[in-house]
Amino acid sequence: MGEFDLIARYFSQAGAKRADTQVGIGDDGAVLQVRDGFDLVITTDTMVCGTHFFADVDPRALGHKLVAVNVSDLAAMGAEPAWLSLALTLPEVNEDWLAEFAAGLHETADYYHCQLIGGDTTRGPLSLTMIAKGLVPHGKAITRSGAKVGDYIYVTGTLGDAALGLKLVQGQHQVSKKHQAHLLQRFHYPSARVALGQALRNLASSAMDISDGLAGDLPHILRRSGVGAFIDVNRIPMSQALKDSCDQAEALQLALSGGEDYELLFTVPESRRGALDVLLSPYGVPVTCIGRITGASGKLELKAGEQAISYQHTGFVHF
Amino acid sequence: MGEFDLIARYFSQAGAKRADTQVGIGDDGAVLQVRDGFDLVITTDTMVCGTHFFADVDPRALGHKLVAVNVSDLAAMGAEPAWLSLALTLPEVNEDWLAEFAAGLHETADYYHCQLIGGDTTRGPLSLTMIAKGLVPHGKAITRSGAKVGDYIYVTGTLGDAALGLKLVQGQHQVSKKHQAHLLQRFHYPSARVALGQALRNLASSAMDISDGLAGDLPHILRRSGVGAFIDVNRIPMSQALKDSCDQAEALQLALSGGEDYELLFTVPESRRGALDVLLSPYGVPVTCIGRITGASGKLELKAGEQAISYQHTGFVHF
Structure with missing residues (x-):
């Protein structure tokens, strides 16, 4: 042929x-x-x-x-x-x-x-x-460069599922039968948040999708926007499947650095938070506020509640 | 890095x-x-x-x-x-x-x-x-599907040079020193006929670029347009470098099936041939009429002057 x-x-x-x-x-x-x-x-x-x-x-x-x-x-x-x-x-x-x-x-x-x-x-x-x-x-594309100090940081859906799905495929993890299908689905058949992305046009000050893990991707927004951020790791949304299958530290590592979730990460100014709740509710995709943009240019601080934690991102490095 | x-x-x-x-x-x-x-x-x-x-x-x-x-x-x-x-x-x-x-x-x-x-x-x-x-x-793109019976077939520049250049690179051919640089240039540094292509917008009924050789590429126009063609091989433009370096049969084979010339192949209705001469002359790129579109759907006939010749195209086949 x-x-x-x-x-x-x-x-x-x-x-x-x-x-x-x-x-x-x-x-x-x-x-x-x-x-x-x-x-x-x-x-x-x-x-x-x-x-x-x-x-x-x-x-x-x-x-x-x-x-x-x-x-x-x-x-x-x-x-x-x-x-x-x-x-x-x-x-x-x-x-x-x-x-x-x-x-x-x-x-x-x-x-x-x-x-x-x-x-x-x-x-x-x-x-x-x-x-x-x-x-x-025209002029309505949401870039990585529009985040401003004080903006709230959101993610869609849950994080870490695809990375755990990959571990299942590789035989590196066991999970209970009831969670298996969900995790494999999240790894093999990711959803693109298309309708929600369009709804964010007049709401978000910046956005990107999470392909390398939250801790690997958020710094792109920080660099392009010339700002910093803090994230409260206790607020990172995780599925029941992830929470049931991993201890807390592993779940957090997968959510922060696992990648391939293809959820949206975006920032919203204080003045539009009310509109966000109203406008996004019809889409049926949970959005969760996990932190805030700061003036500490390029710096990503992680906290668990009020306590600062140190974390080393180990993402996928090509070269 | x-x-x-x-x-x-x-x-x-x-x-x-x-x-x-x-x-x-x-x-x-x-x-x-x-x-x-x-x-x-x-x-x-x-x-x-x-x-x-x-x-x-x-x-x-x-x-x-x-x-x-x-x-x-x-x-x-x-x-x-x-x-x-x-x-x-x-x-x-x-x-x-x-x-x-x-x-x-x-x-x-x-x-x-x-x-x-x-x-x-x-x-x-x-x-x-x-x-x-x-x-x-809008609506002015030149496609492969507009050739009509009776249209004249043209090519820009000369054909076969890049294929001979490839033979030099592979050590499969010797040429005189004065032709070497030209042929290697044609293989390594092809020109895209950008200005001429834009000038053809209101002149050509169909066009494509020649990447696989005239005998491999013209059939795409014939298929998409539901027409046939004859080509007079004596009229195919060849460089002095090609003519000096190969016998006639080899030169013809390179011009018909060599590929990588990135010259334009296009068809022009009779009614626009006068405009073609006037409008293309400022571009300094020779254009040569080499044949005509016929009603013999899908069929490419080659002639040397009045005499039909048979030719088997052997282009680059990936699979």
Whole structure:
């Protein structure tokens, strides 16, 4: 099977079509119509076999996750997902694998109403790069650089579940049967907080998604905004599954440094906290205030209630 | 050096800045302002070490070529290049290599007035995916699907030089000293026909760039347009370097199937041939009529003058 047959069979025909796609797969490039008054938001994520996933990963879950982690970046900017491109590097053509991977990808793309509009297919060590494009009203994108001293720090959902899910996959942890499915789901099938991200456009002063763990990611906001922060670790939201399966120290370590939760981390000025409660309640996603922005530029202080604690973040280091 | 230091040192600071980039490198995504009345064109090209380039390639040339081949796709759509994203997968951090690669990339990006606005840096087997974004007036993108029976087929520049350059690099061919630099330049430092591509917006009925060789690429236009074509091989433009260095059969084979020339292949209706001559003359790039679109759907006929010839295209097959 040639490159073009492969693309035709697995990628060109399936999936959602959008009216604002002028030209999709099959030309030198895709042609996309950006609505008047909107900016384009574009994100890129690469997943390399052996670095970001195991060779024996369920290809359907991989297709899902590739879309979800990209769409999560759009959500963190307050953007509405619209289009995806895929650069797929394969060592060989394994049709069963490709069919499952493509099914996972298209299911999740459809769920977020995204159309796959192009990419490249090449031979080499297994690697996937996805480029997600979204739309946001002009000037309304939520960046990492807008946090101000006194703003409140929030997270969506619960933290640490995906990291514990990874430990289950690696056989490094045992959990009771009733929690297993939830934790594996959180690791293999993360949700992107798309609707909530858009609701934050007029509320949040800064936002990002949590991919490397709270203690690894919050410093990006602090650096870009030129501020500091304190977090009360007792307020970090954790699932019952995590609390039942780990002692307190391990649960905290997973929540702070585990990564791959793809929850949103955002800051809100005092004046908009009331609006936040009202506007976010319909989304059914819990949001929890865990700390506050300070003037101690670049410094992240952790407290347990009133007591300062010291913590060494050990995130994923590529090089 | 961490991922973020690496990005900061080699990619964030250097290169052109554009006023229509709202947010560049360093956030969850880039935010780009698409001019009112314009569509966005997006292309993706992956280059894998061992498949698309040799491990010992000059990293500066590699940085150039990665940009040029992507921008060439934009040129083929009639788009004005604007932004680039880079997904860079590296087995290790080699600072000398990275500095040269980044220099080649930024030089060429600046030349085409493109800003690098994001991407991803990961660890794994050496692989480069670039995503180029450009702008085209609404509805004016030139696709592969507009060729009509009777249209004339044109190419820019000369064909076959890059393929002969590759043979020099591989030590498979000898040429006289005076031609060597030209052929290596054509292989390592291809030009994207950006200005000419934009000039074709109101002239060409279809266009694409030649990356796999004329005989491999023209069938894409034929398929997408539901037409056929004949080419007079005697009219295919070849450089003096190619003609002096190869016998006729080999020169023809390189011109038809060699690939990597990144010249434009396009079709023009009879009614616009006069305008073509007038409008393209200022660009200083030769354009040559080499054949005509026919009604023989999907069929590519080759002739030498009046005599039909049979030819088997042997392009680059990934799988």
